[in-house]
Amino acid sequence: MTVWAILQVLVLVFTVVSAALAVWLRDLLAAALALGAVGLFLSLAFYLLLAPDVAIAQAGIGAALTTAIFILAIRKTRRREEEE
Amino acid sequence: MSVVVRTIARMLVPVGLVFGAYVIMHGHLTPGGGFQGGAVAASALALILVSFSAKELKPVKGLLSALESTGGVAFVVFAFLGIGFTFFANAIAGMGGLFGQPVDYGPNPGYLNTSGTLPLMNWAVGLKVLAGLGSVVLLFALFGEGEDDR
Amino acid sequence: MTRWLRLAAFLVVAGALLLVAGQIRRFGEPRLAEMDLYFNRYSQDEVAANNAVTAIVFDYRGYDTLGEATVLFAAVVGVALILRKVKK
Structure with missing residues (x-):
């Protein structure tokens, strides 16, 4: 196990943890930020x-722009998820 | 948004715009290119929209629309430069003059005035992506803002 | 009942993915490498670009970039159409 492989596994684990947080959180703003963290770790x-080209595109689109669109949508609606 | 977000946004928006311009400009030398640089610059615009009100960028909407059309037309025009050989052939690579210097094989530092139509196409696609994604986020932000005329 | 169904679906999908992941090719060893070697060798001579990825995207595979620009334009037009000002 080189440092490179360990870093790869750690980043993928953080990705899955952030995705689980985005599902689990009740505060929609925090969930949107967790989704942005998924894009950043990806x-x-x-x-x-x-693949630095894909990394720059993913950081611009997946981590920044989709989070901005989610935050704008949350600002126009309500912040808390309704209990069923 | 709060004053913390506003202060950080004031510092980070110029950095994002300049880094997007750098990624577009050095697209034929370093990783990146038109699409990536345009996305980075558009995320700086989205940071303005999130931290401040959407009215700040409302006068820019016509400019963004014009930039999108200009980028698309310029991309196709640069593609038509190589129509004597094939569509999308790199007509002015290695011909001398601006953007026409040849490049040696192997690792080298790279010079900005190489690669023929590639930097011009990078700028066209970069402006197009910046204007397109920026206008998408701007339209989202302007939606339902009261007495707006979108 | 639904819970066990969900668990079974998850196990089947995860098992299939893991089964395929065991047979995946090693990183950096594609099956056919002629085109990669050609791009690595000749992109600096033909396109005069140090970045081979940009040389491929904007020169060798320019049609793909044109299609991508068209898709982006269509997406922006769709958003502008949906979020337009509604006449009362």
């Missing part, structure tokens, strides 16, 4: 897989 994974 971009790190792409960078570790030697």
